[in-house]
Amino acid sequence: MTDKGGIKMKYTNAYPKYQFRRITDITVEDLQKMGAKAVAVDLDNTTVIDSSYKLPEETRKWIDTVRSAGIQVIIISNTIFTRAWYLGKKMGDIPFIAPAHKPHTKAIRKAAKMLGVELENLAMIGDQLFTDVISANKAGAISIRVEPMKKEKLFAGHFKKVRAREREYMKQYHNEKNKEKCTA
Numbered sequence: 001m002t003d004k005g006g007i008k009m010k011y012t013n014a015y016p017k018y019q020f021r022r023i024t025d026i027t028v029e030d031l032q033k034m035g036a037k038a039v040a041v042d043l044d045n046t047t048v049i050d051s052s053y054k055l056p057e058e059t060r061k062w063i064d065t066v067r068s069a070g071i072q073v074i075i076i077s078n079t080i081f082t083r084a085w086y087l088g089k090k091m092g093d094i095p096f097i098a099p100a101h102k103p104h105t106k107a108i109r110k111a112a113k114m115l116g117v118e119l120e121n122l123a124m125i126g127d128q129l130f131t132d133v134i135s136a137n138k139a140g141a142i143s144i145r146v147e148p149m150k151k152e153k154l155f156a157g158h159f160k161k162v163r164a165r166e167r168e169y170m171k172q173y174h175n176e177k178n179k180e181k182c183t184a
């Protein structure tokens, strides 16, 4: 099935299991209820503003709180190695995998192994359906989607298309689900 924008419902794995506005809205209790013993965080527009090297104070505090509760944190980002390394240091010397090549699942599986948790106990938190959410769902991890922190300035044209596809996907997904409910 295709729509005006050419989206195919083949992206059956792009629907997030949980949704929040900001990463900082997710509480330790939420994570525990989901069964998360470790969280993998995306960088751009999830923990830091797109393309930034500046770590927001509220993100740093959130990471500290989560880690103090015994939940491990790792960065899984498609950014370059040095930027993930730098931000990982600022986040309290946390491990990272970058570039992760999401939507491929390799980084998610590697993270679970590195942290010694089962995939079903690893939550991947990110702002993009077709990279963060798909990779988590395909790998069997817990997918959590957050709203992008800010409109992307770099590759603005590319992201405008991505966000339009995401909106269309969510709309179609809900339409399909409603149809299923009606015929059930």
Ligand SMILES: [Mg+2]
Residues within 6 Å of the ligand: 042, 043, 044, 045, 046, 126, 127, 128
């Ligand atoms: Mg992102």
